[in-house]
Amino acid sequence: MKRLLLMVGLMILMTGCVSHYNQLQGDILVLYLKKPAAKQVAFACSLDGFEFHEAQQVAGQWVVSLPSSAQFRYYYVVNGEPFLPPCRMKERDDFGSENCIFEPDL
Numbered sequence: 001m002k003r004l005l006l007m008v009g010l011m012i013l014m015t016g017c018v019s020h021y022n023q024l025q026g027d028i029l030v031l032y033l034k035k036p037a038a039k040q041v042a043f044a045c046s047l048d049g050f051e052f053h054e055a056q057q058v059a060g061q062w063v064v065s066l067p068s069s070a071q072f073r074y075y076y077v078v079n080g081e082p083f084l085p086p087c088r089m090k091e092r093d094d095f096g097s098e099n100c101i102f103e104p105d106l
Contacts, residue, residue, distance in 0.1 A: 020085030022102070029068035029102070032061045033085060038078045045074035046099075052077065073099035 019034045033041060033055065041055040041062040047070065055062035055076070062076075073091065075098075076083045084090070087100035 020087065024068055025065075027068055028065050029104075031064045031066075031074075033063075033076060034061050035078055035083075036060055038062065040079055042077040043074065044077065046072045068104055071104060072102050074102065075099050 020032065022029055022031045024030075031043070035041060041057075042052040043055050043064040044050040044052050045066070047066065053064065055064045057063075066072075073093075076085065082097060084098050084100060089101040089103065090098045091101060093099050
């Protein structure tokens with residue numbers, strides 16, 4: 001019983017610490033970034049040549065929506081500084097930084 005309670009407690013703590021996640025809403029992928037202290041967040045991805053798009057602040061999170069059908073690489077710019085959130089898959093780019101990778105089938 002103690003182990004079960006410990007596991008449930010750990011799961012709750014881990015869920016509360018998630019700072020970056022995504023949800024599929026039909027054919028749209030919605031990315032969420034929890035950065036409560038951020039004043040400005042931009043999003044850049046390989047779908048359009050890494051152009052910057054302002055993220056929208058909704059309920060204390062920064063939100064970006066885009067098509068979910070293609071693989072892409074991405075990163076954020078938070079308060080003018082590049083930011084790579086925790087992500088399952090990453091790769092080095094040509095400039096010595098890293099990008100997250102979104103795979104639609106994963």
